[in-house]
Amino acid sequence: MSYQIAVLAGDGIGPEVMAEARKVLKATEERFALSIEYSEYDVGGAAIDKHGCPLPDATLKGCEASDAILFGSVGGPKWEHLAPNDQPERGALLPLRGHFELFCNMRPAKLHAGLEHMSPLRSDISSRGFDVLCVRELTSGIYFGKPKGRQGEGEDEQAFDTMRYSRKEIRRIAKIAFETAQGRRKKVTSVDKANVLACSVLWREVVEDVAKDFPDVELEHIYIDNATMQLLRRPDEFDVMLCSNLFGDIISDEIAMLTGSMGLLSSISMNSSGFGLYEPAGGSAPDIAGQGIANPVAQILSAALLLRHSLKQEQAATAIEAAVGKALSDGYLTGELLASDQRHQAKSTSEMGDYIAQLI
């Protein structure tokens, strides 16, 4: 069996960290006798510079012909003057999500043992640890709802966006949240704003209905404003957080920052046939691009998740995760994870990749 992976490294630190993920994938292929073919495609700002648009047809076609997409990151100051629709993030990520109907986004945020001091939370809170998974609906809600636009003139000119959810859209993402919670701590916290939004009222109804099929999973509802607060006081009490598109955008970033180590976090975006896009959660970090100091771990873990979820290569995925775990506990850390007086011990991007590949 031979697999096809579309590699979209993108902008900023994307290409650097992708190179390390490729090293690790190569070692994994050898050890597990996998046959994987990689095709590289331009995306984001890099694609704007070369082809005039952030998601060229060739890239989309290449992804269609693949089993999964390994994505780096897109965006940077160079393209910020462009109209929102033409910018790398909106012009590449949103169409990819829409085109492949990647409705299910999962962003785990776990405080790694030994890295509690990285969390911006008070030590008595962070020392309790936490392990939260944000399950975010990714192809509907106010991101894609129609109508969206402008009308009127002068000071009366209005802009409008539509938040829209159907029962079936809510049901399919809620199901995944409950199924995933069964393999974890069996708790789903559904985030909404049912005291204001009609979409949230329907959201609650459907989530309650889905919950009936999962009597072993505890369900609680929380308003988005309160969720943002409670995560600061008692992050350890959350397990799976089920969110609509917009609320998931906010919650997933908040929990990522609560770990204080965004360079370790990956994000999965999947459709119902197992096709997915795998990417680091941290963004393109243009400020540190090209210096060889970016943390490649999130990109490497994205590759592991790709192996697990889209290629069903559980053993290979576990091997990568174990190697990453060992590297971190061996003290292999990039600079941003070290206190300033320890930074002389920082490993470079490629040292991290080499070490993890060699552990496979």
Next chain:
Amino acid sequence: MSYQIAVLAGDGIGPEVMAEARKVLKATEERFALSIEYSEYDVGGAAIDKHGCPLPDATLKGCEASDAILFGSVGGPKWEHLAPNDQPERGALLPLRGHFELFCNMRPAKLHAGLEHMSPLRSDISSRGFDVLCVRELTSGIYFGKPKGRQGEGEDEQAFDTMRYSRKEIRRIAKIAFETAQGRRKKVTSVDKANVLACSVLWREVVEDVAKDFPDVELEHIYIDNATMQLLRRPDEFDVMLCSNLFGDIISDEIAMLTGSMGLLSSISMNSSGFGLYEPAGGSAPDIAGQGIANPVAQILSAALLLRHSLKQEQAATAIEAAVGKALSDGYLTGELLASDQRHQAKSTSEMGDYIAQLI
């Protein structure tokens, strides 16, 4: 000159903390020879129980006949089974905001000297202190946008909400943010999601335009997801945060929680003629209601803000704020602000009110 204040104590701890605010107001009236008349009206769950609806006509009429509203808090488990529209929060607060066009909501969140340990943030972050003011648009956006509702049947049934902003709605709240920043640290951070929302693109345009009239104020734009994150790492770098209705709901709660002392925070909701609703930021806290342990400071500070902004009694407002400051630095604290081994020193709700009143 005689003033008229509508007092809406509401549910939970509302009546208890309101009683203390009344004590302090009485002392202030005496010292500054003010003549204020108070009329009490039912609101929220209390009004549902007595009159069958959370915002009876008599309450609305009473507010119309007043110079300002001193609001306690509404809501509690007793009314949570009701349909969203009939619940105390949505059924009272939103109509009051809409009816009086209280478009401007200001929620200050300041880490009080000596109370840094209350913040859930890591001590090296909280020790730098912070003083953030959320200026939130309160009568438009997705809260009030039409259409809002449901359509279709079965699994295809959809719910929808409309986020809508006009140039003039954005302009009037942006102006207030910039004016307020001039009296503070001269920085406005405008929070949006311009990479996804048409409303946010218009929001940015108008905010940039308003900024031209305030060359002494620095303007930065930040996406809501990133704002949620950056507040955790560097809260001290924010001054005024300008937000739409929904994003302001989230940001104001996040910054309130970052202080760790919600019982000290008030919220102003004003219209363009100076009429306003003044309330504690913390909510009705039904779990501690009736025990005499709730912190009345936020309610007392709400009264001070009412004196300043709606009655233009700056001296009286400052006197209350000074008395509160002195009480806190004298170690007059309610239990939730004390470490568990210090709780035997906790002051009761009425001890706090008595002490502050006597300091006036």
